[in-house]
Amino acid sequence: MAKYDKADLERRMKGAVESLRSDLSGLRTGRANTALLDPITVTVYGANTPLNQVATVSAPEPRMLTVQVWDKSNIGPVEKAIRSAGLGLNPINDGNTLRLPIPDLTEERRKELAKLASQYSEKAKIAIRNVRRDGMDALKTDENKKEISEDERKRLETELQKLTDEQIKAADEVSAQKEKEILGK
Known part of the structure; x- marks a missing residue:
């Protein structure tokens, strides 16, 4: 000891x-903030990797986040990780980018x-x-x-x-x- x-x-x-x-910075109050996705890890290449190490997260508008995945083969795992993170977000996959509309908080x-x-x-x-x-x-x-x-x-x-x-x-x-x-x- x-x-x-x-x-x-x-x-x-x-x-x-x-x-x-x-x-706590990842818990946002109804407006888009890239820190919202900071706690998320994605299983890629056989390892749990922080989302920000496989994609670029940006907030192009107040109620929308976009996730630009660098390796297109990782879009599925990233989408799955975001859905299962318990943040109440439903990614819209357009093939190249995931768009995350930020819902009003009930x-x-x-x-x-x-x-x-x-x-x-x-x-x-x-x-x-x-x-x-x-x-x-x-x-x-x-x-x-x-x-x-x-x-x-x-x-x-x-x-x-x-x-x-x-x-x-x-x-x-x-x-x-x-x-x-x-x-x-």
Whole structure:
């Protein structure tokens, strides 16, 4: 087990919050935004590949996204990945390009998206807690190796818990802001 490294733990926790921000940017509120498709991965050439590595996504108009697939043989898998991503989008395949009309959000769809946002938030909070657990384990190991005293371990555990609480609060704030945006409040 690695030694306790507060800077590394903090970096990992902040990374979880940034990942949440990135995931939430993919949940849009009824207008076209290329970030909507960022979380999508496509199975091509026997591997799961991010959509933006097999196609160009653009928003030519406020309620339309276009996906220009670089290798025409991948249009089918890309279309399938977009349909199954749970975003409520139905690609129109014109042979060369996929057009994605962005539907108006129904109240039901807004609630689904808000629920998805809270699932993303919960995943981020689990990641933050896992980082805390790693830190706690490192502190116990350091104490067992007599590298730090019991008092020092307890002080650092309190510090780590405070950092964890701050990052979970940040994740909650990011999520609440997005849910508010989705529900149009």
